[in-house]
Amino acid sequence: MQGFRLLSPAVTARRLIGILLAINALLLGVGAVIVPSSAREQGKGVHVGLVFDIGGKNDKSFNEAAWRGLMRAQAELGVETRFIEPTEGSDRESALRTLATKKFDLIIGVGFIFGPDLERLARQFPDVKFAGIDYSPSEGVGTLPNLAGLRFREHEGSFLVGAIAGLVTRTKVVGFVGGMKIPLIHKFEVGYAAGVHRVCPACRVVAAYAGTEPKAFADPSLGQELAAAQYGQGADIIFHASGKTGDGVFAAARQRGARAIGVDSDQFDAAPCCVVTSMVKRVDVAVVDIVKDVIAGKFRGGIHELGLAEHGVGFVADERNRSMLPIDVVEKVNALAEQIIAGKIRVPSE
Amino acid sequence: MTARPAPGGAAPGPDPLWVRLPQAFRIPFSGMRREIATAVIGLLASIAIGSVLMLIAGKAPGQVWWAMLSGTVSDPSLLGQALYKATGLALTGLAVALALDAGLFNIGAEGQLTAGVVVCALVGTALPAATPAAIAVPVCLIAAAAAGALIGSVIGVMKAARGAHEVITSFMLNAIVSGLALFLGNRVMFRNGTTTGAPIAPGAELPHLGIGGSSANASILVAVLAVAVVWWLRARSTWGRTWRAVGQSPDAARTTGTSIGKVQVLVMIGSGALAGLAAANFVMGNKHAFEEGLGRGTGFTGVAVALLGRMHPVGVVIAALLLGFLSSGGVAVSDVVPKELVEMLPGVVVLAVAAAVPLVRRMEAA
Known part of the structure; x- marks a missing residue:
């Protein structure tokens, strides 16, 4: 303690306070000089606010897709946008409320967790329109005229990647790794299995879930164990619907040179050796569509489902994954997609 | 600036009364001044570090601080939200401060709060729906405090006995x-596929204050009462004198016949109970149900509140209001600065105050 002196003994507490005040003034001054003023002006036109889930706008997945949608709405539709990234759960509601009191026309909550908050606010602010990604009504809450639930027919997209898995498998065994065991994720498994069996009735689907709590979406080491077990059982391709847990699935695939299928957004970059395709959930399309509805005065409350016909779900086929996903497979799967859109194939969801 | 006998000098005899008497008045005064100086220095240093972080993020700190201040003050819902957060932080801050006063660094307020949240919600849902508020509110408050106290007592007993x-x-x-x-939560509380439990009995709900529709609620009375009780115990009672004596010098306290272990266990029970009481703010006052992650972080930020408040109940209240305001202000500037930056600030406060403590003490001694 005695050997190290940060400040000379002449510096008293009073002087130190003075020095710190001067440093702060200097920092504020420097900031004002080197960073150009970027005052936000309230423009005219439609105002769209968006509140992210805890993951935040750079989560490389769901929230980021919503962010892209918001930016596209800003660029293409000319709306005024504002977003809030809550730092904790209790900020979700206050973030929504802050936007609602500022007379925003449309406020979007990203994620099923916003459900009860959106319902409360939609009742309190009947003049403001709200939309929730993956929203489903709570018990005893009916349809609210100013609250739209934007949901996806994930089972349709999962059906298509299931068909891909069924077409490219050599072992006739394919895997599925889910995150939290809830109906939302079960839909992925059911659609996937139906797709596999459609093109390969003899194929076997092995499925596993990472758990029953939210952490199941953020447990890569468990994901790796589950995937390794499925590859060990003879599966040569695994589809995951498990958020960050899927990183472990990709790690297992890389280790064995086996194949995997990504989810939500194009996950090719996670393992360029192994990601055959990804089942994409176009949250950005949902955001842009609902903004268009508001501009056109066609907004309506209740559940909006986006499936293949609405371009809400799909799979990735581009030059990057061409070597793993031959063109004839893509053609066969696109033909199946046509049949789903035409209503000739009904994809089960439970 | 207390005068100290020069080392190696003649053994000092007892000072005459006319020297001791003024000192008896001076010491608490200069002690108080030292604590205030420490808090101010810590705070100013935190603002400076925060400003540097903002510059690194490419934002003008003046603009961000101003947006934080004006955006929160002009928005009743954010202002109320700051009060809501301050209510929880005052209780966890008080919990950490009480333990620290007795020389125990309780960084477990987070766990004690979580225990309070779970038990408060369990008891609240178990009560019959028709339970009157006069029974339901005290029952839930006692349940929350008892759960926190139980966790706290484990820490105290392990410290005292082992x-x-x-x-x-x-x-x-x-x-x-x-x-x-x-x-x-998964076994008995969460309802089908959600991470929210069943609602508590209506009688156990504490009303919202109606500040811009924010979550601020009547549990603020619980916090005020807790602050008053701790202040009185600390400043006026024999108990307070005992636990502070243990905190300052356990050896000296032991020679006066104080049972250190007993004090440590009792203080940890009190500390845990205070942290557990914060559940009133989250469960009874706001969500009226158990929810995954409810109140998360309030226990950890309570450490920053206690340090910045210099362990004094009034200081804790001021620090809680300040950090509550900061956290709520983070929402106001959310599309200007990355949220990670705002999340760093309580940690910066802890470091800055911790660094300021020995600095100021040495200045005093010099």
Whole structure:
């Protein structure tokens, strides 16, 4: 303690306070000089606010897709946008409320967790329109005229990647790794299995879930164990619907040179050796569509489902994954997609 | 600037009364001044570090601080939200401060709060729906405090009986309690596919204050009462004198016949109870149900509140309001600065105050 002196003994507490005040003034001054003023002006036109889930706008997945949608709405539709990234759960509601009191026309909550908050606010602010990604009504809450639930027919997209898995498998065994065991994720498994069996009735689907709590979406080491077990059982391709847990699935695939299928957004970059395709959930399309509805005065409350016909779900086929996903497979799967859109194939969801 | 006898000088005899008497008045005054100086220096240093971080993020700090201030003050819902957060932080801050006063670094307020949240919600849902508020509110408050106190007592007993370091035990208990809460949530509380439990009995609900529709609620009275009680105990009662004596010098306290272990256990029970009481703010006052992650972080930020408040109940209240305001202001500037930056600030406060303590003490001595 005695050997190290940060400040000379002449510096008293009073002087130190003075020095710190001067440093702060200097920092504020420097900031004002080197960073150009970027005052936000309230423009005219439609105002769209968006509140992210805890993951935040750079989560490389769901929230980021919503962010892209918001930016596209800003660029293409000319709306005024504002977003809030809550730092904790209790900020979700206050973030929504802050936007609602500022007379925003449309406020979007990203994620099923916003459900009860959106319902409360939609009742309190009947003049403001709200939309929730993956929203489903709570018990005893009916349809609210100013609250739209934007949901996806994930089972349709999962059906298509299931068909891909069924077409490219050599072992006739394919895997599925889910995150939290809830109906939302079960839909992925059911659609996937139906797709596999459609093109390969003899194929076997092995499925596993990472758990029953939210952490199941953020447990890569468990994901790796589950995937390794499925590859060990003879599966040569695994589809995951498990958020960050899927990183472990990709790690297992890389280790064995086996194949995997990504989810939500194009996950090719996670393992360029192994990601055959990804089942994409176009949250950005949902955001842009609902903004268009508001501009056109066609907004309506209740559940909006986006499936293949609405371009809400799909799979990735581009030059990057061409070597793993031959063109004839893509053609066969696109033909199946046509049949789903035409209503000739009904994809089960439970 | 207390005069000290020069080392190696003649053994000092007892000072005459006319020297001792003024000193008796001076010491608490200069002590108070030192604490205020420490807090101000810590705070100014935190603002400076925060400003540097903003510059690194490419934002003008003046603009961000101003947006934070004006955006929160002009928005009643954010202002109320700041009060809501301050209510929880005052209680967890008080919990950490009480333990620190007795020389125990309880960083387990997070776990004690979580235990309070779970038990408060369990008891609240178990009560019949027709229970009157006069019964339901005290029952839930006692349940929350008792749950926190139980966790706190484990830390106190392990410290007193086995000498287990309270930082280690309280930190480990945080992990255990949060795992237990999730387990209970999944087994008995969460309703189909959600992470929210059943609502508590209506009688146990504390009303919202109606500040811009924010979450601020009547549990603020619980916090005010807790602050008053701790202030009185600390400043006016024999108990307060005893626990502060143990905190300043356990050896000296032992020679006067104080049972150190007993004080440590009692203080940890009190500290845990205060942290557990914060559940009133989250469960009874706001969500009226158990929810995954409810109140998360309030226990950890309570450490920053206690340090910045210099362990004094009034200081704790001021620090809680300040950090509550900061957290709520983070929402106002959310599309200007990355949220990670705002999340760093309580940690910066802890570091800055911790660095300021020895600095100011040495200045005093010089």
